[in-house]
Amino acid sequence: MKPHMTLVAATIAAAVAAPSGLTSIASAADAWPSRPIRLVAPFPAGSSVDAAARVITPRVADALGQSIVIDNRAGASGAIGVEVGARAAPDGYTLTGGTTSTHALSKALNPHLSYDPQRDFTPITLIGHLPYILAVHPAVAANNLQELIALARSKPGEIRYTTVGNASMARLGGELLSNLTGIKITPIAYKSSAQSVVDTIAGRIELQFGTMAPVLPHVRAGRLRPLAVTGAKRAPALPDVPTVLESGIKNFEVTLWLAVFAPAKTPRAIVERLNREFTSAINVPQVRDALLLQGLQPETATPAAFSKFLDAEIVKWREVARKANLQPE
Numbered sequence: 001m002k003p004h005m006t007l008v009a010a011t012i013a014a015a016v017a018a019p020s021g022l023t024s025i026a027s028a029a030d031a032w033p034s035r036p037i038r039l040v041a042p043f044p045a046g047s048s049v050d051a052a053a054r055v056i057t058p059r060v061a062d063a064l065g066q067s068i069v070i071d072n073r074a075g076a077s078g079a080i081g082v083e084v085g086a087r088a089a090p091d092g093y094t095l096t097g098g099t100t101s102t103h104a105l106s107k108a109l110n111p112h113l114s115y116d117p118q119r120d121f122t123p124i125t126l127i128g129h130l131p132y133i134l135a136v137h138p139a140v141a142a143n144n145l146q147e148l149i150a151l152a153r154s155k156p157g158e159i160r161y162t163t164v165g166n167a168s169m170a171r172l173g174g175e176l177l178s179n180l181t182g183i184k185i186t187p188i189a190y191k192s193s194a195q196s197v198v199d200t201i202a203g204r205i206e207l208q209f210g211t212m213a214p215v216l217p218h219v220r221a222g223r224l225r226p227l228a229v230t231g232a233k234r235a236p237a238l239p240d241v242p243t244v245l246e247s248g249i250k251n252f253e254v255t256l257w258l259a260v261f262a263p264a265k266t267p268r269a270i271v272e273r274l275n276r277e278f279t280s281a282i283n284v285p286q287v288r289d290a291l292l293l294q295g296l297q298p299e300t301a302t303p304a305a306f307s308k309f310l311d312a313e314i315v316k317w318r319e320v321a322r323k324a325n326l327q328p329e
Contacts, residue, residue, distance in 0.1 A: 032273075043192045078101060201224065
């Protein structure tokens with residue numbers, strides 16, 4: 001065969017093979033899911049991500065015809081679990097639960113992250129927004145936030161509050177509260193609110209700066225006294241507890257959003273299907289009611305809208321962290 005004929009033959013072969021390759025990729029997406037799906041929760045069982053996922057995923061699993069297994073990978077302010085999700089194959093069989101802390105504040109604070117929230121992930125959807133609860137052990141001599149502030153002023157540094165590390169909304173919120181009121185309170189880091197609440201109940205820590213899911217049961221049982229919630233509005237789960245704003249602290253609003261991510265380069269058809277099924281599940285009245293009982297305000301978004309929201313959140317929290325003088329760990 002002449003050289004130019006060899007080239008022509010190779011070109012024709014490549015052209016014929018290309019549609020076949022594209023077809024195989026499309027077929028793989030069409031066949032998805034054909035086995036169970038893993039959702040990595042980067043915090044322990046009982047955390048807000050874990051609690052919300054266990055309410056939502058059974059509905060999604062029914063719609064997909066495959067089970068969804070929650071894989072709790074706690075540690076390093078969520079970075080251990082998030083890195084597992086970032087390194088997973090982009091085939092739709094590994095999802096990651098993320099938060100403001102793991103996907104916005106972490107990048108705003110840490111230039112040496114082992115993962116990149118924007119480069120390594122494809123957003124699926126928001127789940128909702130969650131205020132924190134400021135709660136104290138009943139032995140603490142404070143029945144409201146102003147009394148706690150007065151107590152902290154009389155004992156600089158002696159009031160300890162719980163965080164899950166510098167790259168967490170609890171730490172940022174504590175720094176912001178200190179800066180706005182002129183008090184000095186001491187952060188104590190834990191792996192999660194679910195773990196830190198144990199020490200607060202025991203009286204070893206004075207102030208629980210925690211998410212709703214692990215704290216609410218203890219508030220309702222009287223083991224912790226709620227002083228304020230950190231959102232712009234009162235939490236439906238705690239309608240009698242004022243916001244920090246209502247308690248006289250201006251310019252204070254700190255909430256944690258929860259979301260679902262897939263690894264970068266996950267096929268678009270799978271991303272759109274996941275968005276559709278998660279959105280449908282979250283909008284089921286029984287699911288919304290269960291999330292509201294956890295203190296979560298349900299909210300969904302398209303992947304494109306969520307991507308823009310994430311970009312804006314990283315910019316916003318980088319500026320807030322700078323103003324709060326919060327340094328990377």
